[in-house]
Amino acid sequence: MSLSGRARSGGAIPPLPSRKPLADLFFSKRPSSKRLILETQEPAKTSSTSTPANRSSLVGPVWAYTPAQLSNPDQRAFLPSSLFSRLSRYRRTLAAPLLSAGCVLLLLALPATPARAQTDCLACHGDVTMTDGAGHNVGVDATKFHAGIHGSLHCTDCHSDIKGYPHPAQPSKVDCGTCHATEAADLVGSVHQHASAQPCVSCHGNPHYILPKSNPQSAVYPLNVPATCGKCHGNAQFAKQHHLTNVYPEYIDSIHGFAVSKEGLLVAANCSSCHGSHHILSPTDPQSPTYRANIPQTCGKCHAGILTKYMAGVHGQQLKAGNPNAPVCTDCHTAHGITAATSALSTDACGRCHQAQLTTYRDTFHSKVSHLGAYVEVARCSDCHGEHDILPPSDPLSTVNPRNLVKTCGKCHQGANAGFVRYQPHANDRSWRQSPVLFSIHLFMVVLLSSVLTFFLIHTLLWLIRSLIDRA
Amino acid sequence: MPDQAMPKPVTPTQSQHPVTGDDPSGRPGAGQTEPVTQPAPAQQTSAQQTTGGPITQPEERYFQRFTVKQRWSHAIMLTTFLGLAATGLTILFSSNAWAQRFAALVGGFDAILFLHKLCAVTLTAVFLYHVYDLMVRIFIKKEKGILWGPTSMVPNLKDLKHMIGNFRWFLGLGPKPTAERYAYWEKFDYWAVFWGMVIIGSSGYVMWFGPFFGRFLPGWALNAVQIVHGEEALLAITFIFSIHFVNSHLRPDCFPMDTTVFTGVLTEEEFKQRHLDEYQRLAAEGKLEEKLTVKPQAGFVTFAKVMGFTAVFIGLVLLVLTVRAYFRI
Numbered sequence: 030m031s032l033s034g035r036a037r038s039g040g041a042i043p044p045l046p047s048r049k050p051l052a053d054l055f056f057s058k059r060p061s062s063k064r065l066i067l068e069t070q071e072p073a074k075t076s077s078t079s080t081p082a083n084r085s086s087l088v089g090p091v092w093a094y095t096p097a098q099l100s101n102p103d104q105r106a107f108l109p110s111s112l113f114s115r116l117s118r119y120r121r122t123l124a125a126p127l128l129s130a131g132c133v134l135l136l137l138a139l140p141a142t143p144a145r146a147q148t149d150c151l152a153c154h155g156d157v158t159m160t161d162g163a164g165h166n167v168g169v170d171a172t173k174f175h176a177g178i179h180g181s182l183h184c185t186d187c188h189s190d191i192k193g194y195p196h197p198a199q200p201s202k203v204d205c206g207t208c209h210a211t212e213a214a215d216l217v218g219s220v221h222q223h224a225s226a227q228p229c230v231s232c233h234g235n236p237h238y239i240l241p242k243s244n245p246q247s248a249v250y251p252l253n254v255p256a257t258c259g260k261c262h263g264n265a266q267f268a269k270q271h272h273l274t275n276v277y278p279e280y281i282d283s284i285h286g287f288a289v290s291k292e293g294l295l296v297a298a299n300c301s302s303c304h305g306s307h308h309i310l311s312p313t314d315p316q317s318p319t320y321r322a323n324i325p326q327t328c329g330k331c332h333a334g335i336l337t338k339y340m341a342g343v344h345g346q347q348l349k350a351g352n353p354n355a356p357v358c359t360d361c362h363t364a365h366g367i368t369a370a371t372s373a374l375s376t377d378a379c380g381r382c383h384q385a386q387l388t389t390y391r392d393t394f395h396s397k398v399s400h401l402g403a404y405v406e407v408a409r410c411s412d413c414h415g416e417h418d419i420l421p422p423s424d425p426l427s428t429v430n431p432r433n434l435v436k437t438c439g440k441c442h443q444g445a446n447a448g449f450v451r452y453q454p455h456a457n458d459r460s461w462r463q464s465p466v467l468f469s470i471h472l473f474m475v476v477l478l479s480s481v482l483t484f485f486l487i488h489t490l491l492w493l494i495r496s497l498i499d500r501a
Numbered sequence: 502m503p504d505q506a507m508p509k510p511v512t513p514t515q516s517q518h519p520v521t522g523d524d525p526s527g528r529p530g531a532g533q534t535e536p537v538t539q540p541a542p543a544q545q546t547s548a549q550q551t552t553g554g555p556i557t558q559p560e561e562r563y564f565q566r567f568t569v570k571q572r573w574s575h576a577i578m579l580t581t582f583l584g585l586a587a588t589g590l591t592i593l594f595s596s597n598a599w600a601q602r603f604a605a606l607v608g609g610f611d612a613i614l615f616l617h618k619l620c621a622v623t624l625t626a627v628f629l630y631h632v633y634d635l636m637v638r639i640f641i642k643k644e645k646g647i648l649w650g651p652t653s654m655v656p657n658l659k660d661l662k663h664m665i666g667n668f669r670w671f672l673g674l675g676p677k678p679t680a681e682r683y684a685y686w687e688k689f690d691y692w693a694v695f696w697g698m699v700i701i702g703s704s705g706y707v708m709w710f711g712p713f714f715g716r717f718l719p720g721w722a723l724n725a726v727q728i729v730h731g732e733e734a735l736l737a738i739t740f741i742f743s744i745h746f747v748n749s750h751l752r753p754d755c756f757p758m759d760t761t762v763f764t765g766v767l768t769e770e771e772f773k774q775r776h777l778d779e780y781q782r783l784a785a786e787g788k789l790e791e792k793l794t795v796k797p798q799a800g801f802v803t804f805a806k807v808m809g810f811t812a813v814f815i816g817l818v819l820l821v822l823t824v825r826a827y828f829r830i
Contacts, residue, residue, distance in 0.1 A: 449716070470729060488744075495673075
């Protein structure tokens with residue numbers, strides 16, 4: 030990073046110690062408290078991923094704290110509340126051992142390099158308009174930084190190749206995985222691994238201002254996830270350029286999208302509910318939660334009752350038996366554009382596979398009625414066959430088992446009886462083999478119609494011609 | 502259908518030609534200011550009068566062909582038939598955009614079906630009244646010739662000869678044959694409608710009251726009535742809106758509109774041209790004068806024409822839609 034940009038932008042480089050007394054560099058209270066916690070909570074991880082330089086900087090001000098200071102609301106304002114409460118709970122019992130352990134560590138590490146605090150860096154980078162030689166913004170808003178989840182860290186915790194000032198013109202790229210090892214490992218092999226030079230930043234935003242995901246302002250707060258993913262997956266042009274699925278518009282109009290955007294339901298499915306977050310895999314990957322065969326389990330995470338019914342039904346049984354064509358949730362409901370399921374949609378959804386049945390259904394009054402008004406109560410597939418726990422007609426529990434037909438048809442047809450339900454709702458009068466009687470009747474009617482019309486068309490035409498000839 | 506007793510003509514003889522206040526000489530070109538033409542002498546009343554200038558032109562004679570009852574039957578039947586066709590085709594071809602738009606316009610499927618049933622019940626009432634009327638005339642009044650006479654609707658050998666003769670005439674192989682009161686195509690119209698109402702009506706009621714008929718009809722019958730109802734209705738619609746329209750209302754010798762079935766009367770010339778056998782039979786029997794009637798009022802003729810053209814227009818639109826939907830073109 031070069032300071033030439035900043036020089037050009039007009040501000041003179043301030044002398045390093047000008048803003049804070051030198052003592053603050055060593056006795057800054059904010060950064061150390063976080064480190065203290067890290068040391069106590071996750072000693073193994075921190076020690077394995079921290080460089081000696083880091084370690085030296087974080088232990089410095091431990092002794093500056095007293096239990097009284099830690100319990101002071103002003104003091105703890107910068108501490109993540111949950112961690113603080115855990116710390117407070119243990120502070121009476123742990124304070125003494127921790128302090129002594131901290132002192133030992135400090136004494137061991139102190140000689141490595143001089144500790145550096147944020148104030149050093151912010152002396153220059155605190156100007157939010159600061160740019161480097163290439164024109165990239167390298168300013169950090171100190172207020173926002175301190176409000177963020179990383180606000181308690183030292184700059185050099187992440188920018189670990191910067192040991193002093195002046196620093197290299199091109200500091201190396203920050204590796205988030207230094208601390209976030211699990212997430213970094215998850216990212217490997219995911220569809221986003223090579224999505225950008227800094228995949229973490231694409232979703233989480235400027236790393237200096239990252240908020241905890243419980244914060245409603247966070248980019249990965251459950252209600253904000255769709256918009257965050259939609260930055261790429263909701264931009265038609267961008268999505269086309271990069272061969273991405275442009276699913277945000279479908280999702281946001283779906284029942285899930287409405288639940289998130291209109292109702293603000295934290296439990297509503299957002300992108301990561303189904304796709305995961307860091308380890309997002311292609312739907313073609315058998316490990317992916319959106320792989321065809323895994324979809325019922327994925328949806329079943331929330332829709333547990335439906336999953337049970339589905340697995341009991343003929344579709345679930347087929348899936349279990351390994352039939353690759355067995356319909357899963359998304360075949361009927363679609364993946365992203367899910368709307369409130371009504372029987373009105375069932376004809377198209379079921380008909381995609383059951384084409385023969387759809388054709389014969391289309392012949393019936395049931396279908397004709399359904400075309401003339403979506404709100405008319407008329408039998409569509411699911412009204413007779415059920416939805417998730419569809420069973421074959423041979424099953425005594427099936428709604429279309431002959432023994433249950435009077436009840437099923439009787440839902441609409443008052444007075445349905447054993448004779449009435451012998452009506453065949455899927456009779457095929459085009460097929461001699463399937464329904465010879467109906468085929469014959471249909472054939473007779475067509476022959477009657479065509480012969481009568483043919484005879485009289487000839488009769489009338491000849492008459493017209495003769496009349497015109499006689500007139501002439 | 503066989504004639505009933507015709508209303509007695511107001512004026513049995515031409516010398517007492519009726520000149521009502523409304524209809525001094527209501528034909529076109531004979532305005533109120535024009536001197537009223539004197540009733541023509543009897544020998545001059547044949548349709549082919551050869552004498553007389555524009556003023557002395559004798560009155561055309563008008564004969565009663567259809568009774569009021571028959572005309573009302575036809576009017577109600579054509580109205581309900583158009584209603585049944587419009588709503589029925591909407592249901593039959595419900596996947597077409599025009600059907601869905603029409604249904605939305607009318608008020609959705611419920612409204613369509615309601616109108617269909619309303620028309621059906623009305624038409625059924627007309628049909629049942631006609632059957633009742635026939636029964637009374639056949640079994641109570643024991644009218645002569647209602648079944649086998651020259652004015653009967655029952656087809657006979659003469660109709661077959663008439664048809665063969667007509668085809669010979671069409672092909673230039675013989676003279677134009679003459680018809681009795683009802684030509685064979687008119688009898689066909691009658692029986693087609695009669696059969697159609699029985700078939701379409703009964704199948705419609707089976708569908709309407711499915712659970713009731715399901716008690717004693719076999720299972721396949723409930724499926725069959727749907728096929729029969731739709732196909733027979735298609736036959737009726739295509740036949741009425743093409744063959745019947747042309748044969749009875751639009752053919753060249755009565756183009757653009759034969760309004761006899763609305764006004765109930767035809768001129769002597771038309772009578773002789775279309776039903777010469779009947780004309781001659783009545784003349785021989787001396788009953789021709791009984792059929793004489795007054796010229797219909799101009800306003801009524803206009804009304805009849807508007808009604809006829811409206812029916813034809815609606816019918817032709819439905820015919821085009823039907824053919825296009827049937828052949829998916």
